[in-house]
Amino acid sequence: MSQWNRRRVLKGMLNGVGVSVALPFLDVFLDGNGTALASGAPMPVRFGTWGYGLGGTSGIFVPKKTGAGYDLPEEIASWAPVRDDVNLFTNGSAFPDSSPNRNHFTGWVVSRTGVAPEIDSVPTETIDVTVAKQIGRATRFNSLTATATADARDTYSFMNASTPNTPEWSPLQFYNLLFGADFQDPNAEEFTLDPRIIARRSVLSGVMEQSRSMMKVVGAADRERLDQYFTGLRQLETQFEQRLTKPDPIASCLPPGEAPVNPLMDKSADAVRLRHQMMTELMVMAIACDQTRVFNMTYSAAFSSIIKPGYPKPHHTCTHEEPVDERTGYQQNASWFTRRAMESWVDFVEAFKKIPEGDGTLLDNVLILGTTDVGYARTHAIDGMPVFLAGRAGGKGKSGMHIDLKGGSVSQVGYTALRLLGIDKSSWGTLSNESSEVIHEVVA
Amino acid sequence: MSQFEAANTLHNCPLSLRTISAAALLMSLGSVAMAGAPDGGRIGYVLTERHWALYQTEGAREECPQGFNIGPREQYDELFPEDSGVERTEVDTRLMREGRRFHRTTADEDPFPFHDAQGTTAYGLNLDGKVSDEDFLSPEGEDGIDNQLHRAIGCISIYRGPDGTFYHFSNLFMYGNAYNRWMIELSGVDDLANDNEVTVTFYRGLDDLVTDASGKGFVAGGTQRVDMRWGQSFIQEVQGSIVDGVLTTQPTDRTKFPWSFPGIGGGFHLFRDFQLKLTLTPKTAEGILAGYVDVEQYNHRLNRNWTTHHQSYGQLSAASLYRAMKRLADGHPDPDTGANTAISAAVDVIMHQVHIVHPGQQSAD
Amino acid sequence: MRLMYKRAAPHGSSKVFCAGVLGFVALVMLAGCSESDPEPETPGTRALVSLVTAEQYRNSLSYIFGPGVDLQVEFAPVARTEGLLANSAAIAGIGSSQLQGIQGVAASVASQVLDTKHRNYLVPCRPESIDGPDEACATRFLSRVGRLLFRRALTDDEVAMHVKQAGSAAEQLESFYAGLEIALEGMLISPEGLFVVERAEPDPENPGQLRLDAYSLASRLSYFLWNSAPDDELLAAAESGELQASGGLERAVDRMLASPRLAEGMRAFLDDMFAFDEVKTLTKDSTIYPEFTRVTAEDAREQTLRTSIEHLLANDGDYRDLFTTRSTVMSPALAIIYGVPAEPGWTPHTFPDDSPRSGLLTQVSFLSLHAHPGRSSVTLRGQALRERFLCQTVPEPPPGIDFSVVSNPDANYPTQRQRVRAHLETPSCAGCHRITDPIGLSLERFDGAGGFRLTENGAVIDASGGLDGFEFEGAVGLGKALRENPELPRCLVQRVYSYGTGAPPAMEARPALDYFNAEFAARGYRLRELLRTIALSKAFSRVQNDPGEESNPEYQEESRISVASSR
Structure with a gap:
């Protein structure tokens, strides 16, 4: 994390934007018979x-x-x-x-x-x-x-x-x-919200707006390509949304500790x-x-x-x-x-x-x-x-x-x-x- | 000229080429065919593997029946047991021991027993032309082999292959570090298999070695520029002969052979009566370098390049080894004292063919 | 003499006839075409919407932000269409995962540009306070960067929109530069930057005709010659009307042709034409060719590109001589394969007159790329020569064939010539293999790694071969025959025009191609002259369609009707 990022996160947290949530133990994730998530x-x-x-x-x-x-x-x-x-x-x-x-x-x-x-x-x-x-x-x-x-x-x-x-x-x-x-990590003890993501998400809506106006000036086949790009933007939006939400814990999620060579x-x-x-x-x-x-x-x-x-x-x-x-x-x-x-x-x-x-x-x-x-x-x-x-x-x-x-x-x-x-x-x-x-x- | 005409001209031209037989082509492309004589009667080889030649048997049973020598840590523990209750100073213990590495002496007796390598077999050459009691028999059955260094270091585990740290790292530092690049160039070669008169020149090289696709092996055909930074001091010309693919050179009086740790300048061994015995192919030269190694220079180099810490990895006590080498030294007596100053030794080497670019010469030539 | 020359197909590549007997096809004579002939009227090309390539994106960003910004950009590979990857830019799309990657690059670039190290010289002003928005300074930065990224001046509304985004992010994050970073990130993933949308306008000199508007022309020129977005000067010429004023295009094109950036642009073109994207995945069996490493493969590509650029641009050489030249450059890794000495780095190298090496076909890039991991391939080499340099298409083998007829069960046939003889003796194979194998057989003295050899499995290699009626001995003869093949320069012309306009030439471009061919020949087959001829031609800047019109639902309805009624 660059100095800037760290500083920003700290600032965000001081402003009350950062959220920390302690998470429960893994064995309470599942319902009684273990076939569904705790949420049902x-x-x-x-x-x-x-x-x-x-x-x-x-x-x-x-x-x-x-x-x-x-x-x-x-x-x-x-x-x-x-x-x-x-x-x-x-x-x-x-x-x-x-x-x-x-x-x-x-x-x-x-x-x-x-x-x-x-x-x-x-x-x-x-x-x-x-x-x-x-x-x-x-x-x-x-x-x-x-x-x-x-x-x-x-x-x-x-x-x-x-x-x-x-x-x-x-x-x-x-x-x-x-x-x-x-x-x-869905099982991380703390969930920290990155205030930059909120800013990024709002810029994304501007980009989507540009795509919409661009679609108006191209032919049908190219519109399809732009539409696909637009789908990609929506997926980015989903990603940003998710990073603003605390994920549900998942017992079997054990990500590798270090990068492979x-x-x-x-x-x-x-x-x-x-x-x-x-x-x-x-x-x-x-x-x-x-x-x-x-x-x-x-x-x-x-x-x-x-x-x-x-x-x-x-x-x-x-x-x-x-x-x-x-x-x-x-x-x-x-x-x-x-x-x-x-x-x-x-x-x-x-x-x-x-x-x-x-x-x-x-x-x-x-x-x-x-x-x-x-x-x-x-x-x-x-x-x-x-x-x-x-x-x-x-x-x-x-x-x-x-x-x-x-x-x-x-x-x-x-x-x-x-x-x-x-x-x-x-x-x-x-x-x-x-x-x-x-x-x-x-x-x- | 229309394109048709151009085409026809071209069409006719190669027909004459086709009459050239494949055999003629073979002759005309001698540089590739490498049938007998190398291109211009000249071929270079660069060192790609290098170890002190030790004759090793399984479990060292034959050469070290008494076990291996102990190293600095073991010796220190024996000299200064921790539970002795004696209060000691740094100067009297560690620094004293460290000082011994650089102020070598044989004045007092080694307080530790030293295990020479035993047995009658060793690699090497008959350097003095004589067959005496302390000489070895080569594994191929040649007698009169001079290799007293084998006795001195054969039972020090750091020198033993393939896991000894000196054995491994000293070679790694050789191929990984252009400072240690050493090469030979044969000239006047009429036939790489048999030629009773060839000239062999030793050089240092400047460039990295070329590895193969696995990154572990080396390939022939690389290029090395001659390293002129040491003037002529590492460049030397000797005569040799090739018999049935084996090159043997006349002994030199003195030869400096680079052998250094990365980052430590000036490391070399000084060989007297330095000779090569190498099996040649167009791609490789494998065999032995041998000669009498100057004992003082050997130990100077050893201690400048390998710290006590590193020597301890393989139970190499420099002070003990020095005494053993002085004791076993078998060549070049000091004119004043009569004590031998050099010890017979041999080095296993593998070299790969390389194009040698001489000063002032363009590689593209 | 059996000739297999075909008239260069006016569109894309031509399929080589694979019938056993080929009709005599006359060589196309260029007689009658002289320098003074004017460019024939052609309807021009289509205005396209192209996805920039990773390299173009990288080149543009490094022009805007300088070499200090680390750009790890990888885009999805596109398919090769009619000989060029560039022809796919106008049909390629961006998948979701790719956009995620681009977003990552954008974030990394934006954070570098605005970090403490770079912002003092990349941002042309200082904010009033670094803890919040500064409209004036953000406007200066974003309008300047936006213009270069989107290849046109931004409208006031657009600038205001970006400045507003930077402002609210700056407020949120309590940092002027963090706000700017977020806004820049958005610009870097904007469709305006990633897609090059060509726009048409009525051509005032030719009523009823359309031409690219000034910005679109600037972009087409710049991607063509420099493989990058237009620079400040070219944009200024487009903006002021200078580019389309009398003599303006000549001035712009001559400046671009004289720029050192031309070499970068032509490297990209040649890399595409030679299909060197394949080098990325070229590996050899290390037990068979231990000397061929990843470095060898990359150096082989570099050697051919350097040889070509040196010959075509630095020396202004005849394109055809690339296939016979003995001048090249050498690197230590390649020297191992060539069996010659080489000092560290790249050094000039000339193969001696008696060397079996002359021209690009004898370079390791061609020989190793078109071979198997463990051996040479006469078919792959023959096919590659036809497809890469003569713009012909060799069809894939038909399905359902029992290939064992060509795999001679007697493994004791020592040479390829003996092994592939079955190709030529089997009627269903012979048609195609007759047009590939004789080419490849003349290169058989080079093994699968590109190393020279005289024997294979102990047998002397017969390297006699043939190309379209010429018979010769070995690779040197092949190079000479190819040099004289009239399709060779025609193929280059076709590829260059196709590369510059973003699509395979359509049927109606035929007269323009003939004109380019004649000019190319008249000017001694010099690449720079060819680039100039094409860049200045009406066939380059004239377009047939206005995408804006086509997007109009009424227009689409009309065109549908007209297509229907014409059936």
Whole structure:
């Protein structure tokens, strides 16, 4: 804090603006049965996505058994500790309809929007944005997006074609964003009000006024862009509001004590896994601390450039060029990359499971949609695609099922997710990817 | 000329180039191919790793059966036990001990037993051309190896790799600090594998070393400017020969070899009969530097660079070591007293190929 | 001889024909175009609303507040459109998380500007009392900064609004400077600063036509040439009418072209054209290329930019010679890859005549960027040459292909030439690979890190290659062939015009591009001359639309009707 800030705060406090509130002990936060906040509000349900590139090899990826207690073929053998927390949907399709199959793009875009893209841009907002509009407004961030790839371009979340939700890629920067100077610890003993925030909030209304007048002098498409910027201003306003209000204490919110040291920013699989773990840990704690209720994590881009040290080609090139091993019947190195991705998916799910919440874990109150861009990596096919759904959406969902989509659209899973989150839509997606039926096996 | 014409001219031109065979290209691009002779018969190497050469066995069973030597703290505790009830002054205790580091003496006997390294094996070179009783056998079986410093420091844990603090930090300060940059340049080389007459020049360098992508290893191909701040005092030319890829140089009378702690100027060792035995490749030179190390200069350097505090990290008692070195010294007797002034020693080194830029020369040349 | 030259497509990039047999397409002759030809009439470009880039924001702030203010600005990356990131500025939006980031930057900048260290020289007056508002002093500071930030003089109402905000914050916080800081923070996140809104006005010299108004023209020029908001002098020229008065534009453009800031501006352009944003994430497998570090990657980018700026601006060289020049600069990290000595810092370096290196294609930036982490890539290099320097588009491989046909299961094929032969022998691949692989094969004596080699896996590398009908040996031959390729300067012209006007050229810009091409050729392919020709052209300042009009609901209704009726 600069001298000026300190002086200002002190002055503010002398003037009676600063407020200090002693907070109660943690065990009185919850109601008697531990399923709701003391205020009587139920635990919020949160939604997130997880994305990786280049599918897998169905013969060693798709379980033989459907329903509960499914078997774990070698490519997903690492799932054992989380199998019962994850619904695995296999044999899904992304139907291009009259649009061309955009390599590495159509697959995940249909999984996340229900719409096949005509060109190389996302045709409409991704599912996380739809959800954030419903449940994201109340928190400091209406959504958080991160990537393990150290590349700020690797995101699967888009407001619209030209506005990606840029991922956080540096653990240190992510920490500073979440738990740096602007973080209000809900369990802090004292709540200090920063008088500057009040001043900032009133300046913000002036900026909003400028935006409104600017919208009057631009064309329709640009007005949309300004409107989006305006949404950002409103979110800033929400943040300022929150910093003027004492937050409710949250028992499971235990923010990291110190900033992480950034690890190597290279693309080797080990480095990606480590960054993924670091970003995940920060993300999950931000969710536990109710800084956001919507989140996105990229493990690898569709054109995954992860490296296996000593092997000359990155993951994507490998899927194209590696011969199928005659003995095992699959591409050994390509499968090596898929297995690394699956291990990180397990890391991700487990991170939620480690946080106690109410009488269960955070995982009980989230729903995570995991998607990829292709089915069989070697041919980049957009049939035979897997989709994952982890968590139990506050008790509305069932987990631990393997569902054969039988060639149906992957958008069914997205639609089911929306419905489990209580978002009332009669259908989702367009043309062959339009879905209006929930997959009832995963509804509690 | 229309663009068509230009295009046609160009089209014809490279056809002649295509007739050049790949073999011819190999010849014409000798600087890259590095088949036999280095470019211009010249190749430089810069020091990237450096440790006193010690022959170590598992658990030091062979060389230190009696255990390791004790250091300043242990010696102090023995000399001035805390529970003795004696009242002492700073001058008589700490300052007296500290003074011993700088006013070294062998006049009185070391009150502590000193453990020399035992056994018959050590790294090094046969410096005097003789095979005598105190000489060692090299691990490869060569006899007459002179390395009495091995006896002196082999059982002082600070010198032992890979965890001894001197072993680790002395090397770290070498590669991390351009002050310690040392390099050799071979000239007149017709063949890097065999050449019975090459010239080797020693230089100090000015620049940082280049690390690899991991940040831990070093790569060949860097550039070093010759450090002329010490005039010719560190620059020296000797003759050598290369046999089956191994360079051996003629001994020098005296060679100053930089070896300093960061921020402490002037640190060096003075070697007599300094020789190199290095296995050469176009990218690296690995092996041994050997010679008789001047004992006074060794201890002067040691005590100026390493405080008692730091020496204590690895039980190095400078006063005891001095006595041991004087006792074990085996070369260059003082003409007046007849006492040996230098001790045979060897240094393990790894060097990486480097482009050496001489004073007044542009790197772009 | 099979030629693959195509007429430069008038819009954006052209797709290279990937059919197995290419029709003969005539080379476009520029005969008949001479220096004296006047600029043809074209309808101009569209007036745009562009999001400033992080670099532009940073450059503008450092112009306003000086180099002492630390600016850690990162904006969301935008997609590359028709070869340039700059073409996306007019469609890019700001997401909520990005705005949060910008707010953080604004707060940091404002607090630095008004801290005790800076305010004495950044605030042009002293308040009556530092414990509360001072209208006069706040007005002087905020109107000056606002003008530079928003690239126009503020109206009295606007100034009053900002001063009022500073005043009430000063009262609340009992500090004049704290109040000013809060008001400045607001200005720094204002849409007026972040978006560049181009406005149109009737062109008095061409009745019925629209041109950019003076402020919009000033901004377009300044972002084009300096990658920054207009400076005080340019704004003054816009404000006074001097910019659009007779000879005013020439005076402004010549001043900007003579300024050292031109180099910064052109670095930004070249960085964009060469797709050097990719360098940020370029890594190599450290077990295969241990000598290639992050420093190497950044230095490689810097080397190419310095080589280009030195050649194009400092030496006023022929653009085409960039692909054959042996002059460059060297850094110690790069020297390791090049196998040459280099002293600390950047030093001039000339590759000898017998060196395999000449021109940008043989620099580590091009060679390493367009390769795999652990090996070279003939396809990526060929594709990059076509897309970056010839403005052509090489399509992605079609989906659903079984790629194993190109991955020869016999790993004993030692060289790339043998491995990629399958591309050319498989009909579904050959179409495209025939236009990329022969280019890349001539660069095969450079490994994935850009280092020179004569052999791969013990086999001697055959570096014969081809480009659009020319056959040659090795990279030097490729550079010469590219230098003579008529698409090379045309592509630069297209990129420069597109960069300057913020969008890929539309079909109707074709005559203007032909004119620029002819002028560029007539003036010896000098970049500064090209910039001048474009900046002074009607095609640069004329616009087709008035965004203000378009925002009028009636207008929109009308245009909808006219579109509907024209169907």
